[in-house]
Amino acid sequence: MTSQNTPASDAGVQPRLSVRGLGKSYGSGPSTTRIIEDLTFDVAAGEIVCIVGPSGVGKTTLLKCLTGLQPVSSGAAYIDGVPIQGPPEEMALVFQEYTRSLMPWLTVRKNVALPLKHLRLSARERDERVDEAITAVGLEHAVDSFPWELSGGMQQRVAIARSLAYRPEVLVMDEPFASVDAQTRFELEDLCLRIRDRFSMTIVVVTHDIDEAVYLSDRVVVLGSRPAVVTEVLDVDLPSPRDQIATRALPAFATMRSEILSHIREGKIPTATIRTQQKRRRRGR
């Protein structure tokens, strides 16, 4: 709580997104569980930031707070210096639970077009955006299928296409490439880099693939411990434009990679701590 200084006071140039002393608990009363302790970090405009950390540490929870879907318990997240209290217009989120975030009653095309409805675009522009996004994720052949007729990876790509078509200024993605094959994954990573440059988007990605985190980002935020804290924020100093073969072959890449890995290990929650910290009350039955 004491670390709550408004983001503008931090530096001369205002960050696009900033997280200040953010804390989050689930539940209320005696059954409260503290998930996030106290996070502070910034994302500058046009940056790609990857968030990594062990499973269950609170990455999804952080993104939900960041996009205003969940209220924070303490501290705050700011977009352009304004505290986030509900989903901001210029932000979009690709959910980790992609299957459940697609509307089963809409075809792929209509699912992608859904968020564009209220943007008051001309029919032509809307169609263009939708087609472009669907092509970008390689689903041109499935535009008229329903989500439940698609494979897992295809569904995930529909969710990505939907957020691309929306063209948010800030794109937040939760393990967006978890279910696609290596080849497609490479293509989607490059797509990310491309759209960032083309629309000067700010992108925040949660990923478990350390290589991906290094390849994609300008900065990597490592979360660890329970309740979650920022273990480390690492700047990725790899040359742009990046290239799947060349960049990954750089020695700096490997260094980065092992550095992050060691940070994750260090932040990893020892099982014993978990047991005592998270003594769960019996519930349900």
Place this chain on the structure above:
Amino acid sequence: MTSQNTPASDAGVQPRLSVRGLGKSYGSGPSTTRIIEDLTFDVAAGEIVCIVGPSGVGKTTLLKCLTGLQPVSSGAAYIDGVPIQGPPEEMALVFQEYTRSLMPWLTVRKNVALPLKHLRLSARERDERVDEAITAVGLEHAVDSFPWELSGGMQQRVAIARSLAYRPEVLVMDEPFASVDAQTRFELEDLCLRIRDRFSMTIVVVTHDIDEAVYLSDRVVVLGSRPAVVTEVLDVDLPSPRDQIATRALPAFATMRSEILSHIREGKIPTATIRTQQKRRRRGR
């Protein structure tokens, strides 16, 4: 259809699982889509086989046929020489859509215990198995939580624990580690190898992570093209027991890896073919 020879006739020793000329289409009448053309491969007892291939090629569909959840359209899959027509007793499947495969009204412990109910185990053995499985995936602290209170990766681990507690003779897993962090993933991979040895299980895993495929398996089946065919079956000749650091450092590992990658590329579906083959009728309205 012509390739339908019973598996026993193939070789002297009978494979545990064998797939013979398996073909599968979805839909009926004019809206039929052929997904799998004609697959033939074997899995010996005690083997770990990984199936890799581009997103949407038909891996999940293959597993559904293999576990008897979906009827095949042509050819057949055999377990110990017997054609599979419904889910065989000795088999278990970890679903790709793990979120939707957990019962939201049961706690983690009860979810894991569910399939054991009808096995007529003593209460003690049942509890032991459940506890062991939950500990193996590192969820001891969350036994009394409900699935919707868990992170994505934790849910996925519950699904894995459920299949482990069941102790099937043949374990089939569909992208089981997609949502867990790198560290946990390594642990779960090793867990896989361990239980294979301990219970002499036969394991079939679909994965997108080529490193994982090489590390885990005795054989890798590469699927490609549309409708799906077997592009290549590769034997992995890496020494056992495997080790996350040592094995991955072997030159043979890297060779395998790039060989599989190139096979995947070669099997990859050119977009143009897709378009013509999959001309979908409009439906719904």
Place this chain on the structure above:
Amino acid sequence: MRPLRLVSGMAGFAFAILAWQLIAAGPMAGSALPTATATFAELFSLLPTPEFWADVGSTVLVALGGFAAALVTGVVIGIAVATSPLTMHATRAILEFLKPIPPIVLLPLVVLVLGPTTDMGLFLVFYGCALPIIMQTASGVFDVDPVTIATARSFSMGRFEVLWRIVLPSAMSYIGTAVRITVPASLIIAVVAGLLGGGPGLGNSLLRAQLSGSQTQLFAYVIALGVLGLLFQAVSEETERRVLHWHPSFRKEAV
């Protein structure tokens, strides 16, 4: 699959009619239950008369009219109640209070205000159908997958847009259930309104048959009503099948 379904439905009917005939002719001979044969004979003598069709027409009109009004109002109120805590708490007492008060108790008051007219029938049907529709819709809205809602919100969809594009389609399956619960009820209420409160239609014919003590004729009308009920049901089911083709309960089973 459809022919099989049709055949088994027919078989069910044949069985039911046979059972009816046997019971009415056997253990219950001479009671208030006429035989199936006598009833069908009576029905066929009614079919060619124009009065019969006029009665059917006006009953169907009242039932459908009241039902349609109840559907629209019920869905709107159901959504409002389930999405806005303010509406929910403000209306709960009134809705819960009205629920247990049946149309027959209200009848004299409704007759007082509307008279023994078609309007009265419409109102009673509306009143009888609206509450179940409200309840089911509210449950359906509550059942919407939270992830779906969060998705919509993350794209900054407005409240109304979320309702229209996400909540309503998701709740559609519950609304379909509500329709199947209330459609036959609408028919019954239309008939009972005619029976107790006056106004034209099959209710009136039923009343006359009852007053004149002709059970056979009464049952002929009952059969006619049953068939009407089946028709209503078939139409609503077919509509549901088309609207909800994406829903797990209607997805074409993979072969």
Place this chain on the structure above:
Amino acid sequence: MSAASTTQRIRRIPTITKPALIGIEIAVPVALIALWWFASAESADPFFPPLSAIAQRFQELWLFDHLVSDVLPSLGNLLAGFVIGGACGIALGAVLGTFRLARWLFAPVIDFWRAIPPVALVPIVVSLLGFGNETRILTIAIAALFPTLISTIDGMRSVDPQLRDVSQIYRLGARERLFDVRLPAASPRIASGLQVSLQVSFIVMIASEMLGSSNGIGAMTLLAQQSFATADMWAGIVLLGIVGYATNLVFTLIRDRVLRWYVRSQQLGKAM
């Protein structure tokens, strides 16, 4: 988009505190009652007597003169009919929801049956069972059966296909499939069907009291209505409303307890 001012672009959904909501829930009926009281105070219309007269009759009739003789028997019938109807609805729904052929065989007959006005069946039921409480309970049970039946069938059919696959894979027995998977999965819908059944039970409870000896809330209210004792009739309506409200409240409490996993999981994502 970027032109949007910072105050506008962030959507804030106004939150109303819990006490305020409960206050509103109490205030609205109080306001309506006050309105009714004053609007009817001078009423000379014999069908719309002043609320004061209704309140007086309410007190005379129901507090607590007829409580034991009329209110309790009615509620007893209601409860018995609702429980029997609801239980049969779930059981039958489970069967019809599981076996497609059974559904195809019986659904049309059931649909047919449902469109039959009960008046036609009364003489038959009376000749079979007489006109005592059994008849009343039976009619309530039959009416309560259908909403639950239909909701159960629909609920069973909407179970996520994935869960069906899971129970196949682990070869759950028929019993486990039903009690551990399909019924729990369908339980939210079954509950909403039961709620409609409860409402229908109330309505039929009153209708059923048109027959036989004239005790019960419904019989008294109907009798008052037939003999133009309008204040008594209104008092009966008020009582019905109050009892209905209370019954539903109890139902909701039980449901929310039984379906706690559901209520909590659904409320989660809708936080804020």
Place this chain on the structure above:
Amino acid sequence: SAGGPDSADEDGTTTVTVAAVGIMSDVTLDIATEQGFFAEEGIEIEISQVAAPPAGLAALQGGQVDIAFSPGVVFANARAQDIPVVIVAGASGFPADVPPGPELDLYDDTGVYVDPSSGFTSLADLEGATIAVNARKANLEATASQALRNAGVDLSTIEWVALDFTSMIESLTSGQVDAAVPVNPFTLQAEEAGMERIASPAPEFFGDGASSFWLTSSQIAEEKSEVVTSFQAAIHKANAYANEHLDESIAAGVEIAGLDVAVEDAGKIYWPLEVTQQDVEVIGDNLVELDFLDAPVDMTDVILPGA
């Protein structure tokens, strides 16, 4: 609403809406129409069928109909609760020139029936019996109660049950009730089923004169007095005509009520030509005496002049 009662057509005909219950006594409405009595008075009627008389009275209060049919007891109940209804004309009753006895009983379309095998032979045997009527505290229970009391039965021992007529006959034959009080045509059904009539209570209760009425509300009587008077005149003509052409009228009534009986079995009907103060007072007095009503009913000014 129904026909806008005030609206006169171009030819000066006014439409009067009438709530009827579809029983034989309603036949005068059709006779009056067919014989042109309404036309002669410059009115035209539109019939609304209601199931029970109270609904007709409610419609009258709401201004939804101009005239409603009501049995005497329902009328008295309504008056007792200060419902401002007044009598326009008599709808049915008992002739003064027929002496009490079997002949007058033919005019009673109700009766107390028992199963002969049960051993009940007279009203006096019904002490402690269960008796079915179609509605509680209405015409049938009132008339039967009075007859029972006159036969020396302690009314507090009687258990009354409300059953519709079909169920009533079913229950009587199956022995679930000891006696039933049906109306025509269910009286005939009861006889067909071998039941026996042991009393005809209505003539005793109502005495001679009118026993059921055509009513209107005080308000309508005042605001549309011309229309009401016209209706009254037409019904009087129809009543007189019906009494004179008894068989023809009964045949028409049988048809209207949709009965399946021969005219000679249908019993007799008498249509009163006037309503006297005596006719209504006796109903009120009887009901008070039977404790159906708490206090005497004020029957002053309840009969419109000329009724």
